[in-house]
Structures are given as C-alpha cells and as structure tokens.
Amino acid sequence: MTTKMDAGGTGANDEEGTPVWLKDFPHTSAGEEAITRRAFTSYVIAGSGVFAASTLGAAVWTSLRELDPGTPTPIVDIGQVPEGKAFLFRYPGPDDPAILIHLTGGELVAYSQRCTHLGCVVIYEPGETELVCPCHEGIFDLATGDPIAGPPERPLPTIALEVRVNTIWALGIQR
Ligand code: FES
Structure with missing residues (x-):
C-alpha cells in the first residue's frame, strides 16, 4: 500500500x-x-x-361546553340508597354520568360525575367526605361539590333533587 x-x-x-x-x-x-x-x-x-x-x-x-339543564326525571327509589351510599345514574342525557349520594344525616345531593378539570369521572368511597378524581387527584367537597384540592377550579355541576312519594327525581342541572 x-x-x-x-x-x-x-x-x-x-x-x-x-x-x-x-x-x-x-x-x-x-x-x-x-x-x-x-x-x-x-x-x-x-x-x-x-x-x-x-x-x-x-x-x-x-x-x-354548554350544559344541558335536563328535564325532571325519576332516578331511583329512596329505599335503594341508604345513608352513606351512592347511586350512579345518567343525567341529563344517556352519555352523562351522574352520582347521587345520600349523606349521613339524611341530605341527598347529586352531581355530574365529570370532573371540571378535564372531564374524568369522579368517584365516591363510602364513608369519605370527598369525591375524588383519579386522573390528577382533584378533590371535591361531598356536601357542596366545591373543589378543595388539585387542579379543578370550578365546582361539579349540581343536580337539583326532589323526593316525590318514595322516588328521588332529578329536576335539572343547577350550575
Ligand atoms: S380531570 Fe379531574 S383532576 Fe384532572
């Protein structure tokens, strides 16, 4: 070479x-x-x-997103939701998850289950005083739906309720 x-x-x-x-x-x-x-x-x-x-x-x-305010709709017999328990339903439409909770003390509350952060579904554990969004650890007050921790800044949309005879009715989305 x-x-x-x-x-x-x-x-x-x-x-x-x-x-x-x-x-x-x-x-x-x-x-x-x-x-x-x-x-x-x-x-x-x-x-x-x-x-x-x-x-x-x-x-x-x-x-x-515009919220559908919903129309009066029967949800469940009150006897099926004892104090401290929750009942999942759809409101105002068939694709709108919602949760009804019979609080200890007798009050009934219901919310849209969609987290106001990015729309994940909030969950309730019996005995807890909060609704928890597992996506980013958002926490809402069980009695008011107000955000108390994590990224959500707006309360969960509340569903107005009324007991007619023994049936719990959803009357409409309040906020
Ligand atoms: S979607 Fe619920 S905390 Fe982010």
Missing part, C-alpha cells in the same frame, strides 16, 4: 485518498445511525408542545 501526505499535512492518505488515521480510528459506529441527542431533544420538545396544546384544548372545551 502506498501512502502520501494529505494537503493539510495532518497525516497520510491511502491510494483512494482516505486518511490512514480514519482506518485506524473509524469514527463511524453501529450507533451512529441511531437518533442523535439533538434530534431526541427536538422530538421531546415537539411532543411536549403537542401534549400541552391538546391539554389546553380539552380544558377550554370542558369549560365552554
């Missing part, structure tokens, strides 16, 4: 003009084709932007 010095005088080249040092210390590797740190950072930033935009869009949609 013949070698000759390159024009810059930094080393010898082989017959094809490839620097000899490049054969001794090839700077290519199997991992070179993989994603670079800069590209990875760009992907992460772009992904974060898309996530933030979709989250903001969902929040705006949740807050601007």
